[in-house]
Amino acid sequence: MRPERRLLVLYLATVAALAAVWLRVGFLQLFGHQQAVEDARTQRERLADVAAGRGRIVDATGETLAVDRAAVRLVFVPGEWASRHRYRCGACGTIIPRRDPRWAGQTTKAPTPPSRCSCGAKGQGFEPLPVEDLAPLEDAIGLPAGTLAGAADDRMRDVLDQIEIEVAEGVAGRPPGTLRALQRLRRAERGAPVPAADVIAELGPELEGRDFYAEDLRVQRRADHFGRATAMMTFHTPTGARLEVRALSPEAERILELDRDQRYRGFRTETFTERWYPRHGLLAQCIGVVSPFRSHEERLAYFKRFGRDMHLPDVRVGRLGLEAAYESVLRGTPGRARLARDEDGLFSRRTVVDAPRRGGDVTLHLRTDLCEALHHSLRAAATQEGFAGEGDASAGGILMDAETGAVLAVAEAPSFDPNGRLDEVTSRIDDDEAVAAEAVARREARGEGEPPEPPKPAVTLSRVTRLDVEPGSAMKPFSALAILGAGHPIPTHYACAGRDARVEPRFPRCHPHGPVDCVSGLAHSCNRLFADTASDRAYRAVHAVAFPTTAAAFGFGLRTGADVFGEGRGAYPATPSAPLLRQIAIGQAVLVTPLQMARACAALANGGRLPTPRFASIVDGEPVPFEAVPVELGAAALEQVRAGMRGCVTFGTARGVFDRPDLAGVTVFGKSGTATVGARDWMDGDSDWVDPDGADGSRAKGPWHLWFVGWASKPGARTVAFAVVLHSRRSGVGGEHAAPVVADLLAAWFNR
Amino acid sequence: MTLSERLRRAPWSLPVLAAALTAVGIATIATAAEGHRVPYAWLQTRWAAVGLAAALLVLAAPYGRVVSWAPVLYVLGLAALVLVLFKGTGQSAGRWIGIGSFRVQPSEFMKPILVVMLAATLRYSSEHRRLGGLVKPVALTLVPFLLVMRQPDLGTAILFVPIAFALLFGAGARLRHLAVLATGGLVAAALLALVPGVLKDYQRDRIFGFLAQHGDAKEAKALERSQNHQSYQGRIAIGLGGVTGVGDDEGGPEEASRDVPERHSDFVFAVFAAKHGFLGVTLLFVLYAAFLGALLSVASRLREPSGRFLAVGLFAMFAAQIVINLGMVAGLLPVVGVPAPFLTYGGSSLLVSWLSIGLLLAVGSDPPVEFGRTTYAD
Numbered sequence A: 001m002r003p004e005r006r007l008l009v010l011y012l013a014t015v016a017a018l019a020a021v022w023l024r025v026g027f028l029q030l031f032g033h034q035q036a037v038e039d040a041r042t043q044r045e046r047l048a049d050v051a052a053g054r055g056r057i058v059d060a061t062g063e064t065l066a067v068d069r070a071a072v073r074l075v076f077v078p079g080e081w082a083s084r085h086r087y088r089c090g091a092c093g094t095i096i097p098r099r100d101p102r103w104a105g106q107t108t109k110a111p112t113p114p115s116r117c118s119c120g121a122k123g124q125g126f127e128p129l130p131v132e133d134l135a136p137l138e139d140a141i142g143l144p145a146g147t148l149a150g151a152a153d154d155r156m157r158d159v160l161d162q163i164e165i166e167v168a169e170g171v172a173g174r175p176p177g178t179l180r181a182l183q184r185l186r187r188a189e190r191g192a193p194v195p196a197a198d199v200i201a202e203l204g205p206e207l208e209g210r211d212f213y214a215e216d217l218r219v220q221r222r223a224d225h226f227g228r229a230t231a232m233m234t235f236h237t238p239t240g241a242r243l244e245v246r247a248l249s250p251e252a253e254r255i256l257e258l259d260r261d262q263r264y265r266g267f268r269t270e271t272f273t274e275r276w277y278p279r280h281g282l283l284a285q286c287i288g289v290v291s292p293f294r295s296h297e298e299r300l301a302y303f304k305r306f307g308r309d310m311h312l313p314d315v316r317v318g319r320l321g322l323e324a325a326y327e328s329v330l331r332g333t334p335g336r337a338r339l340a341r342d343e344d345g346l347f348s349r350r351t352v353v354d355a356p357r358r359g360g361d362v363t364l365h366l367r368t369d370l371c372e373a374l375h376h377s378l379r380a381a382a383t384q385e386g387f388a389g390e391g392d393a394s395a396g397g398i399l400m401d402a403e404t405g406a407v408l409a410v411a412e413a414p415s416f417d418p419n420g421r422l423d424e425v426t427s428r429i430d431d432d433e434a435v436a437a438e439a440v441a442r443r444e445a446r447g448e449g450e451p452p453e454p455p456k457p458a459v460t461l462s463r464v465t466r467l468d469v470e471p472g473s474a475m476k477p478f479s480a481l482a483i484l485g486a487g488h489p490i491p492t493h494y495a496c497a498g499r500d501a502r503v504e505p506r507f508p509r510c511h512p513h514g515p516v517d518c519v520s521g522l523a524h525s526c527n528r529l530f531a532d533t534a535s536d537r538a539y540r541a542v543h544a545v546a547f548p549t550t551a552a553a554f555g556f557g558l559r560t561g562a563d564v565f566g567e568g569r570g571a572y573p574a575t576p577s578a579p580l581l582r583q584i585a586i587g588q589a590v591l592v593t594p595l596q597m598a599r600a601c602a603a604l605a606n607g608g609r610l611p612t613p614r615f616a617s618i619v620d621g622e623p624v625p626f627e628a629v630p631v632e633l634g635a636a637a638l639e640q641v642r643a644g645m646r647g648c649v650t651f652g653t654a655r656g657v658f659d660r661p662d663l664a665g666v667t668v669f670g671k672s673g674t675a676t677v678g679a680r681d682w683m684d685g686d687s688d689w690v691d692p693d694g695a696d697g698s699r700a701k702g703p704w705h706l707w708f709v710g711w712a713s714k715p716g717a718r719t720v721a722f723a724v725v726l727h728s729r730r731s732g733v734g735g736e737h738a739a740p741v742v743a744d745l746l747a748a749w750f751n752r
Numbered sequence B: 001m002t003l004s005e006r007l008r009r010a011p012w013s014l015p016v017l018a019a020a021l022t023a024v025g026i027a028t029i030a031t032a033a034e035g036h037r038v039p040y041a042w043l044q045t046r047w048a049a050v051g052l053a054a055a056l057l058v059l060a061a062p063y064g065r066v067v068s069w070a071p072v073l074y075v076l077g078l079a080a081l082v083l084v085l086f087k088g089t090g091q092s093a094g095r096w097i098g099i100g101s102f103r104v105q106p107s108e109f110m111k112p113i114l115v116v117m118l119a120a121t122l123r124y125s126s127e128h129r130r131l132g133g134l135v136k137p138v139a140l141t142l143v144p145f146l147l148v149m150r151q152p153d154l155g156t157a158i159l160f161v162p163i164a165f166a167l168l169f170g171a172g173a174r175l176r177h178l179a180v181l182a183t184g185g186l187v188a189a190a191l192l193a194l195v196p197g198v199l200k201d202y203q204r205d206r207i208f209g210f211l212a213q214h215g216d217a218k219e220a221k222a223l224e225r226s227q228n229h230q231s232y233q234g235r236i237a238i239g240l241g242g243v244t245g246v247g248d249d250e251g252g253p254e255e256a257s258r259d260v261p262e263r264h265s266d267f268v269f270a271v272f273a274a275k276h277g278f279l280g281v282t283l284l285f286v287l288y289a290a291f292l293g294a295l296l297s298v299a300s301r302l303r304e305p306s307g308r309f310l311a312v313g314l315f316a317m318f319a320a321q322i323v324i325n326l327g328m329v330a331g332l333l334p335v336v337g338v339p340a341p342f343l344t345y346g347g348s349s350l351l352v353s354w355l356s357i358g359l360l361l362a363v364g365s366d367p368p369v370e371f372g373r374t375t376y377a378d
């Protein structure tokens, strides 16, 4: 090839390559223009979600139990604070904000007037506007003059430090070698953040060309951070206002008024909604709480369940109780807003594209006045002199419609106020859940035959639906049904050995009483009658099947399917041995929740239908249907058990408790229970005598659980089932201490 | 020959085109650096003045002497590259060396030095027409190539390759020998890329980010955004330019290119494309093509081999930078740090470009040593 030809080839090859690039650019500009416009727009704009109002929770009478209410935040916007010096163009009147040099990384001290306006005016015609006086704002909040400006400058310094750190990290991530240098600097500073300026000074020449990148990054970070408003102060609705849920505190009203024309650059008022529980601690575990996401994992799990969701700080997730159980209804549907950058590069222009939809309301069967009565009565019983166990006095009670399973009243002690101090409450929930999970794990690890361990009472775990404990003698009606259902006649003249261990050394001992049959055995709560009959050599094998079957038919050891969050399951052995039969016959070595107990009593009351407990009556406008499963009950057996439970009230362990004028005409069927924790103490037969159900409990050692369960009817009124438990007692008996709580509750129900 | 004679004979179309490109560059940098603390356009103008002065100085010197100094220049260049490796400020490998208050990038200067050195080696020899004879020029290229790779400055190092190939091709090396060389080089490069530690992670990311661009649309987009953000932003800015450039009602070119990193330096072409649209881009390409044509016409007018090879080498240097930079901004090539001659902000690059113009002027204005052409002329 001739030399000239070679040069030509070189040139043509280059031109061909250039032509390829030219065609590519042409393609991008001629055909990719729309796409580029679109891509650029999506970079300049962000879609944000608009929080939806959360639905209300109201009781059967329409009283509000949980509601969104307005609150006001004073927020600080660094970008505005940085450009609070403004000038008015003499020609067109446009107001031009200028960056305060202190916050723009410049060394000059005072802000300078703009050099030109977009209207074309140049030079001197710019009139400085006075910087806003923050005094009225400070006055409205009751702060000393100058406080806000000082706090704002402090925040600015924090923000700038943060920007420098991020810029240094961003720059260090790019050019080779810088990261090592940064690490070395860090080590020298003992892990303290290093200003970007130091890194750049240290790296020197390497950052030529990169200093532009650092500046880019700084501009970008500044836009991000400066546009990010941070809450400075929050003003709630005045405390104590029970139903004026929309009213604001005077300070909030005042600063809203002051900020109406957004005069205070740097400070904005921001209205938001907070969750408000007008009844505070009443029903805290049952209603639950809401709080924002606390971790990325939690957010992801939530998105997985409900779909893409919002990034606003106002997002509130139901954590407990009905707030969690009805999250999907209460949460509503978030809307969408388009955020565009303003002239400061901040995403401050907001247009709502999709309006949010408020969550549905949840109406409950509960009556707050009943709950309040039960709560007072429970607290009184739980804190009676000499009854306080270790830790908080703890108790729970429930009243249920015996026909439908509608939950009419619930109360627990202790309680907590779900308003305010959300972080504390939320982390408490986490702690309590961990404790409960650990208890369940330990319980499962122990295996059958050993007494299961009930969870430690923890404040956020519901005593009614979550904590399962030994029912003690409150279980005897169901033992009787198991025995009778298996075709095993209960002795009609059983001579109890009482507390004498020489006559009958086997577990359990009993309190002194005369000869009993099934009915009086239930009424007096004879331990030996039920233990002996259950472990009878001839029927042992039959009972090993009949006891778990009957328990399962009444829902013990199974979740009830109630509309609650985190329901306790209880525990019931599947294949009990003879010694275990003696225990479960008197309600030891099994665990039940008051919810399960009230539901099982409802089945006894209604004659054989086990209802699914229901808290909500109407959800988002739709009535919630009732459900029930049939329980096969022999008529004769049911008759005997009912007679025994009636006898408990008329001549047995709870005699006299319900003989009150305010309960005239009310027929109460009940069963007391006094259960030891973990079936200890009186098992070996040698330690202090414990009368689990009798009058002679004063010498005993706790802790144990005092129960009273059953149902009550009155002509012309709904029959109601109930269960009350007082936890962790040092002494006391169910018939004497839990039954009066029930009497108060029934009086409140039938005289409402 | 007198200086005035030389000035008369010099191929003036070259500096005129180069000056036009420099002016375009300064104007574009001014747009890119709008609202910026550092006055990049002014700094670039100063460097342009320095470059122009340097070009005139070189023009005054007979290029034959420059070629005869080639080994000295080459050794000095290598020494600077070695120095930069060991005496990097901040103890990390650097690209810059401080001379007084100036900072220069030795690898930029190595480009023309390599051209001079190769021209000096090849000028009176026909060794390179044998495969064995390629060893010497290849070795001369490989030493600075590896030193610059070590810095690590993949962009500049890669430029040495087209320079060497174009020079060998222009000097008459056999095509099949060059093919053997190219194949060997590719195999070696592939091996290097697979051996860990040879390429820095960020270089590997950029290259693989580029290669992954055409995979599954959604995934590719995410990868592109994270790893090849720069290239993506460059293409958006180009696309925004449309036919006639971004109008003021759409925020102007400053707004359109605001998200492009390095928009005043390596990606300045994106700003130009956003500012002037496809019409402006076409003009710029014509300008570049004319500049390269003028450059090659200097070579074709010459019979004296060292001058001719110099012109071919500098042609290759400019052509490779232009194609690689524009191709990279347009998203046709991976993002490597190659400047667009005269457009990109950067003192060393601009100075070297203008020095090269000076050298070409000197080559073009020298009395042709036409080996008895007068005797045998018809």
Ligand SMILES: [Zn+2]
Pocket (backbone or CB within 6 Å): A496, A497, A498, A510, A511, A513, A525, A526, A527, A528, A529
């Ligand atoms: Zn007895």
